[in-house]
Amino acid sequence: MRRVRVGPSRALRNGSTERGSQRIAQKGMAVPILAAIPELWPEGVLDETDPPSRCLTQWVALRVQPRCKKAVARVLMRDDFAYFLCLRSVTRVYQRRRVVSQVPLFPGYVFAAGENQELLEQLWQVRHVSCVLTPPDPAKFLRELTSLRRILSAGVPVTPEEQLQPGQRARIIRGCFEGLEGTVLINRSGLRLMIAVGLLGRGASIEVTPDMVERL
Structure with missing residues (x-):
């Protein structure tokens, strides 16, 4: 007589699967899920039209360790930094x-x-921060950050520029970026206006047309 090997019943298979799922769920519960953090805090701090009441004109650039930007941002939010x-x-x-x-x-x-300034000196003690860069011209640095925030929040394609290049200074005279100043670049994609961050030696550019800009 040939013996037929019968597998486990459906109930047993389901029970085993459920127990396995429970173990996975229990393991998953042990890992904390961090809440999402905003890109900018407090909201409106770099808004030209509706800035917050707090006086936050002294901005610096923090060089942080790889994949630690959000961890540093959580510490800054907790310690009342923008x-x-x-x-x-x-x-x-x-x-x-x-x-x-x-x-x-x-x-x-x-x-x-x-x-x-005393509060800014505490940034050296923040974990994962390897360097604090202080701009020589705080007012100019604030204008650069405000311009970056404006183009990034508009939802238009933004291209990072790794190295600053010489070019004609210009101002946008029409459109949603009217009044924005930068450096004109010409590449394969056409005419672009670059917003430079001199402290980092980098910038970001957006596409423009000749009728949108005027020389400074």
């Missing part, structure tokens, strides 16, 4: 699906501000 992560939207295609993600415009840098 910060700007400076993220841009990037669209990629995964399995025929378009996915929009937020990536750093300047990898490895977080911009922070405090109400006074």
Whole structure:
């Protein structure tokens, strides 16, 4: 007589699967899920039209360790510092699906501000911060960050510029970026206006047309 090997019953298989799922769930519960943090805090701190009541004009650039920008931002928020992560939207295609993600415009840098110089000196003690860069011209640096915030929040394609290049200074005279100043660049994609961050030696550019800009 041939013996037929019978597998476990459906109830047993389901029970085993449920127990396995419970173990996985229990393991998953042991890992804390951190809440999402805003790109800019407090909201409106770099808004030209409606800035917050707090005086936060002294901005610096923090050089942080890889993959630690959000961890540093959480510490800054907890300790009552303002910060700007400076993220841009990037669209990629995964399995025929378009996915929009937020990536750093300047990898490895977080911009922070405090109400006074004594508070800013505490930034050296923040974990994962390897260097604090203080701009020689705080007012100019603030204008650069405000311009970056303006183009990043508009939802237009923004291209990072790794090295500053000489060019004609110009101002946008029409459109949603009217009044924005920068350096004119010409490349394969056409005419672009670059917003430079002199402290980092980098910048970001947006596409413009000749009728949108005037020389300074």
